[in-house]
Amino acid sequence: MEASSADSAPRGGEPHPDGKLTRERMLACALEMVDREGIDKLSMRGLARALGRDPMSLYRHAANKADLLDGVAETVLAELTVDPNDTDWVAQLRAVARQFRRIALSHPHVVPLLVTRPLATPLALRPRGTLRPLEDVLALLTQAGFSGADALHIYRAVFGFLNGHILNELQEIVENPEETDDLLRLGLHRLPIHEFPNLRSLASVLASYDGAAELERGLDILLAGLPTVSTSAM
Amino acid sequence: MEASSADSAPRGGEPHPDGKLTRERMLACALEMVDREGIDKLSMRGLARALGRDPMSLYRHAANKADLLDGVAETVLAELTVDPNDTDWVAQLRAVARQFRRIALSHPHVVPLLVTRPLATPLALRPRGTLRPLEDVLALLTQAGFSGADALHIYRAVFGFLNGHILNELQEIVENPEETDDLLRLGLHRLPIHEFPNLRSLASVLASYDGAAELERGLDILLAGLPTVSTSAM
DNA sequence: AGACTGATGTCTACACCGTAGGTCTACGGA
DNA sequence: TCCGTAGACCTACGGTGTAGACATCAGTCT
Structure with missing residues (x-):
């Protein structure tokens, strides 16, 4: 059992960080990756790897890659207060x-x-x-x-x-x-x-x-x- | 001979339009495609298909896809005269x-x-x-x-x-x-x-x-x- | 004439991508 | 107890950009 779960999240971040994956956590991680390497280096698979999850789990929290990018933009813009x-x-x-x-x-x-x-x-x-x-x-x-x-x-x-x-x-x-x-x-x-x-x-x-x-x-x-x-x- | 050349350029535009493929022709076609369907619908393979050429021939006239996009932007900006x-x-x-x-x-x-x-x-x-x-x-x-x-x-x-x-x-x-x-x-x-x-x-x-x-x-x-x-x- | 050279086009192959569809599990309410 | 549902996972498909090797051909130099 541990073998298979370790296998499903092989490289990168923690295997199963803790608790559930939330949209916020996903967006925060995506933002971090974009800040580090630029937009076109961000892939669903890479993001999932960094989160220690299966790529497909991301689609529970974002309809699309486009939606995910919208989310990242929104996250950043949320820092702006009027x-x-x-x-x-x-x-x-x-x-x-x-x-x-x-x-x-x-x-x-x-x-x-x-x-x-x-x-x-x-x-x-x-x-x-x-x-x-x-x-x-x-x-x-x-x-x-x-x-x-x-x-x-x-x-x-x-x-x-x-x-x-x-x-x-x-x-x-x-x-x-x-x-x-x-x-x-x-x-x-x-x-x-x-x-x-x-x-x-x-x-x-x-x-x-x-x-x-x-x-x-x-x-x-x-x-x-x-x-x-x-x-x-x- | 004709069979093989027809096979190498199967769908879309002319099979072998005429003469050589120039950077200008490539960029013009790319611009047309972008205008019609948007940036992210433009792929090297799709562009090659529209030109009736092998995808790899594009790389003789553009180092990268990024370079190709730069070329498209340049083409458009060239319309601006001061x-x-x-x-x-x-x-x-x-x-x-x-x-x-x-x-x-x-x-x-x-x-x-x-x-x-x-x-x-x-x-x-x-x-x-x-x-x-x-x-x-x-x-x-x-x-x-x-x-x-x-x-x-x-x-x-x-x-x-x-x-x-x-x-x-x-x-x-x-x-x-x-x-x-x-x-x-x-x-x-x-x-x-x-x-x-x-x-x-x-x-x-x-x-x-x-x-x-x-x-x-x-x-x-x-x-x-x-x-x-x-x-x-x- | 023949050899060499460089530009151009072609083919194959690789690693990676986004995501449709299906399945397994855990849990909360009826 | 059963069901519905949410979350996670797996497999698989059809695409992508492009490295690398090879073919073709025009021109140039000998």
């Missing part, structure tokens, strides 16, 4: 934005899921945890006196910008981190000089990218510009 | 933005590639066609009198916003297009009323989303705000 009762809506949105950035940076491999999964699913069918921030921001803004339409508009502007920003920030990858010369560090020396003169000349600027500052400046522009245009154009 | 000599940089950026939106909307299934692929590759190793718009925008802005650093900053702001916007716009999916009632059309009736009151009450606003207008308003805010902050904060 206080709909804050009376200073600008400050609250800033706080949310900083939070969002921090979460994205600490789970960079999940970001593709965050931006990509909603493209496949109509709003109302998305995992509920995903809709929570939307609902809460709407509450925040209507309590601040905005109409529903304007609230939605502001939500879209802020989160659109936020998604764009973290996509930008996560693209800053240094090729040879140990190099001291910026041009070599970024690998820009391979670009033909006559084809990409501007890009090459920006090596030092590219190397000193400051994501946090960039986010703040974007928010400055956005939050300053938003209320002035919001009602007039709709 | 005129670096336009003396009105604001107008030119607006034109680029509208172009970008149009391209993204006509290849919605490629958008995940566009926003996601650069996350894996350091700037200098990205497909050249992908860097072309960046270089050209930098040229446009430095010719307009901006410093390199400011030019880069503006590029990031605009394209970050652009990415965010189209991610937003592509999320607008109606569940039952034939329904007339907005709440049902969007499927919002499934959301528990007491948990998502704000969201549910916005059915009509959600249903009348106008992407083009939204883009213009965002550009208004961004382009108005950008020059005023650009040098002062760096």
